Amino acid sequence: MFKAVINSRLQYYVQGLLTAAFLLWQIPALAAIDITATRVWPAQDYTRLTIESKQAIRHTIFSVENPDRLVVDLEDVELGDTLKQLTGKLSRDDPYIKSVRVARFKPGIVRLVLDLKGQVKPQLFDLNPVGEYGYRLVLDVYPAVATDPMMALLDQAQPASPAAKTPGNVEPEAAPLAKPVPELRARTLIIAIDAGHGGEDPGARGARGSHEKDVTLAIARRLCALVNETPNMRGILIRDGDYFIPLGVRVVKARKARADLFVSIHADAFIKPDAHGSSVFALSEHGATSTAARWLAKKENEADLIGGINIAVKDPYLARTLLDLSQTATISDSLRLAKHVLGELNDINDLHSGHVEQAGFAVLKSPDIPSILVETAFISNPGEEAKLNDENYQTKLANAVLGGIKRYFAQNPALSRHNIAQLTRMTAP
Structure with missing residues (x-):
């Protein structure tokens, strides 16, 4: 009898231990992150x-x-x-x-x-x-070794520099009385074209499920192709696929390419589906020109939060780019460019705002490149969403932006940044 009681208690304790072990084993599974x-x-x-x-x-x-x-x-x-x-x-x-x-x-x-x-x-x-x-x-x-496919593509389009003269018995030339202004060879104007959003950041969504990142890339590619068909112009795509690029890096890419202009393509959205029309924006150092411009800049500047950036990575070159405040002349040029583009867009679509708006867009903060942000249409408007997905209308939008760029250069002839630097070096005392 006593032995039976002992065996019964042992069995009870063993079962308890097994149950406890099983429950402990299940805790990680129950707490597993979904x-x-x-x-x-x-x-x-x-x-x-x-x-x-x-x-x-x-x-x-x-x-x-x-x-x-x-x-x-x-x-x-x-x-x-x-x-x-x-x-x-x-x-x-x-x-x-x-x-x-x-x-x-x-x-x-x-x-x-x-x-x-x-x-x-x-x-x-x-x-x-x-x-x-x-x-x-x-x-x-x-x-491990960083590459920049955009720069590689740009290098293919640049004319080779003349071969350096080898040293030899060359008679010295007489010193000129004054340094002549050098005759610069015909230059290629570089147009940086930025398709807004991408990757983790879809941008605005249309009622029919369209993503802003997709229509902006389609329009940007068409604009780039048209620019490349234009004599003395070269288009480069800041984003040429469905992936995320931080706003500041877009600026850096344009500067590395020595772009003469920066055009960021977007599609607007609003809580009311009847909002419609095209808009063009430039940077402002003194606050937004309207409540709508301030709201839009806030929304676009949050792209880095949606797309996801590693804040632990510190890039001093990028920091200098974003903190450089000597932008007065550049903003003036940006406003002129924006005005011409807005005028061309008025021929193919209603204007949401009849004048160029300004706000603190991070993607426009290049201190030395005239930069504009084009809200092509409202993707939140079902009618305009359909047009934004239409290839013929995408081409019309691209042609309108290119028309504004051509008008800008016709009235504001400028040396490319590369040749300005060359001229500065050659005429320096």
Whole structure:
């Protein structure tokens, strides 16, 4: 009898221990973070992987060589279908990532392994909820040696510099009495064309589901093609795909390309669907010219929050660009350019505002490039949304912007920035 009681109690305790162990094992599973979405945005500059969740994810990252791989460990994450589907979202022609593998590494840890096509410089950072997005873990994969495809394309269009003369027995020339102004060779005007938004940042949405980032890219590509068909002009696309570029980086890209003009293409939106018409904006250092302009600038400047930037990365060149306040002459030129473009748009669409508006748009803050932001139409208006998706109307919009650019240069002939610098050096005392 006594032995039976002991056995019964032992069995009871063993069952209790097993139950407790089972419950402890289930705690991580019960507390696992739910992954709500995964996205991949390939581009020539970098490839971005985004993991969206309902809670912030603790993580670690390290690299492995021979072959090159990136390993990202995610803590307390549910290994569900959404995360597993990340492996099938990678494009075969991704410039930096060969493949992605996802598996349970050990209890409480899900491991992502990125097989790479070469050496890279990764950036892994968190983004707090904003807009329609929850918590985001973002992995940006940059090449180890940075390349700029836009600059490579631009270099192809530039005439080669004359070959330097080799030293020899050359008689010295007599010193001139005064330095003559050099005759500059015909120059190519560089037009930087910026398709607004992109990647994680879709911009405004139309009632029929159109995304601003898509229509702006379509119009920008048409404008670039028309510019390239124009003698002595060269168009460059700041964004030529569905990926995100921070506002300040767009400015830097235009400056690196020595652009003569910067044109940012957008599609407006408002809470009332009957809002309609085209608008053109320039930068203001002294506040917005209207409440609508102030509201629009605030909305456009929030693109970095939606698109997602790594605030831990400090770029002194970028900081100088955005903080340079010597923009008075540039803003004056921007207003002249904007006025010509607005006049051309009036021939194909109603104007939302009959004059050029001004506000503190971050993307227009180049201290030395006349810059405008063109709100082509209201994507929130069903009628204008349909036109924005029409290829013929996109071409009309591109032709109108180009017409304004041509009128600006006809009335404001200017040397390209490269030749201005050349002239300054050659005429300096």
